[in-house]
Amino acid sequence: MFGIPTHSIAIPATGEHFSCKDHEALLAAMVKLGRRGIPVGCLNGGCGVCKVRVLKGSVVATGPISRAHVSQEEADANITLACRTAPTSDLELEILGKMKKSFLAQCSKP
Amino acid sequence: MGVMRIGHINVKVMDMAAALQHYEKVLGMKTVHTDADGNAYLKCWDEWDKYSLILTETDQAGLNHVAYKVEKETDLDELQQRIEASGTATEMLPEGTMPFTGRLLKFNLPSGHEMRLYATKECVGTDVGSTNPDPWPDDIKGAGVHWLDHCLLMCELNPAAGINKVAESTDFMMNVLDFNMAERVMVGPNGDIPAATWLFRTSTPHDIAFVGGERMGLHHFAFFLNDWSAILKSADVMAKNKVKIDVAPTRHGITRGETIYFFDPSGNRNETFAGLGYMAQPDRPVITWTEDQLWRGIFFHSGEESGSFTTAYT
Structure with missing residues (x-):
């Protein structure tokens, strides 16, 4: 819409999809799934509740993330925080850590 | 005697420029000092001691330490004995370890958080002074937090x-x-x-x-x-x-x-x-x-x- 590139973000674990604009934070877009279980924390890379792994696709960082929550080894394994990551292509995401439990628990499959 | 109040807090930030913008423009604090390591010291308008917030730039967020002010220098020695007697290790950091600040008694709470106590910090006065003061200063930015x-x-x-x-x-x-x-x-x-x-x-x-x-x-x-x-x-x-x-x-x-x-x-x-x-x-x-x-x-x-x-x- 409005000529802004938009990417499709898939979450294989729940079968859900949402769209995320180029350079829009994944967490901000994920909120538009409009359901409970998306623990929006500090939104600024500090608290670590929105930890995800990028399974497929390419992303860019939108700001610093806390090393207390994502180690260098994890970062090398494509683990990051959804509040500080934007897609540059279609993606597949895995929800990790504290977010995973509430995210899967609140997923209402038809 | 003993502890009077919270004195300062040292928090970790990941982007100093963004942090300064936030604490100055949104909260209304003023930066009063930057040390050789790049730590920024800030003060609220209604506080009289030199600083109450220290920002340290690193790769994560969170607490470095929180400090409480005691009334007298002798309180530090008495409390050091009491803390040691309770089974908690302490360290007395000499005057000048932190700028504008006297000795600091450093220890960890049972929870693991680092706490420091001090009795002396340079008094610079509130932004309205202590003689016939106005109720608030004219140059308050943002929320204008008091302390x-x-x-x-x-x-x-x-x-x-x-x-x-x-x-x-x-x-x-x-x-x-x-x-x-x-x-x-x-x-x-x-x-x-x-x-x-x-x-x-x-x-x-x-x-x-x-x-x-x-x-x-x-x-x-x-x-x-x-x-x-x-x-x-x-x-x-x-x-x-x-x-x-x-x-x-x-x-x-x-x-x-x-x-x-x-x-x-x-x-x-x-x-x-x-x-x-x-x-x-x-x-x-x-x-x-x-x-x-x-x-x-x-x-x-x-x-x-x-x-x-x-x-x-x-």
């Missing part, structure tokens, strides 16, 4: 494993540093597990609070505002500056404070807190909140758990 008021530290609580750092840290503060308890949350089938406490040395209901969680951390640090209208104005300031508001203006049942929670650019939670609550005194009966009403205690209007209030912290 650093308190902090809330998250402590490991796992009753099944027999771990309760809330209880241990509370006992330490009360027995060794002579803090008094204003309020507490008691949980569990028998209502006998302390899950949160609010402690004071001033005459307001809390100068420090402890809440149980899965890991230790910094939940928030709070700045004082006069009243509800100042709280609403601070919300306007946050919206103007696109600050992430965590909890919109409401009232706490616990402490009766009027509040907004929001995040700094590194995800450290701040609070602007208004109202002196009630007169806290050592002989005032301790207020207890029960497990079924604890969210009424936290957010009095909604009485409901809010988002990631208890899970998101640095």
Whole structure:
């Protein structure tokens, strides 16, 4: 819409999809799934509740993330925080850590 | 004698320029010093000592240490003996370890958080001075917070494993540093597990609070505002500056404070807190909140758990 590139973000674990604009934070877009279980924390890379792994696709960082929550080894394994990551292509995401439990628990499959 | 009040807090930030913009423009503090390591020292207009916030740029957010001011230099020596006698190791950092500041007695709370006590810090006066002062200065920016008021530290609580750092840290503060308890949350089938406490040395209901969680951390640090209208104005300031508001203006049942929670650019939670609550005194009966009403205690209007209030912290 409005000529802004938009990417499709898939979450294989729940079968859900949402769209995320180029350079829009994944967490901000994920909120538009409009359901409970998306623990929006500090939104600024500090608290670590929105930890995800990028399974497929390419992303860019939108700001610093806390090393207390994502180690260098994890970062090398494509683990990051959804509040500080934007897609540059279609993606597949895995929800990790504290977010995973509430995210899967609140997923209402038809 | 003994501890008077919270003196300063040293927090980690991941982007110094963004942090300075936040604490200066949104909260209205002034940067008074930058040391050789790049740490920034800031002060609120209604504080008289040189600084109350130190920002340290690193690769994560959270607490480095929190410091409380004691009345006399001799208090430091007496308290060092009492803390050591309680089984906690201490270190006396010499004058000049931190700029404008005298000796610092350094130790860790049972929860693991680093605390420091000091008696001396350069007094520069409030921004309205001490002779025929105006009620407020003309150059206030943003919310114009008056002073650093308190902090809330998250402590490991796992009753099944027999771990309760809330209880241990509370006992330490009360027995060794002579803090008094204003309020507490008691949980569990028998209502006998302390899950949160609010402690004071001033005459307001809390100068420090402890809440149980899965890991230790910094939940928030709070700045004082006069009243509800100042709280609403601070919300306007946050919206103007696109600050992430965590909890919109409401009232706490616990402490009766009027509040907004929001995040700094590194995800450290701040609070602007208004109202002196009630007169806290050592002989005032301790207020207890029960497990079924604890969210009424936290957010009095909604009485409901809010988002990631208890899970998101640095």
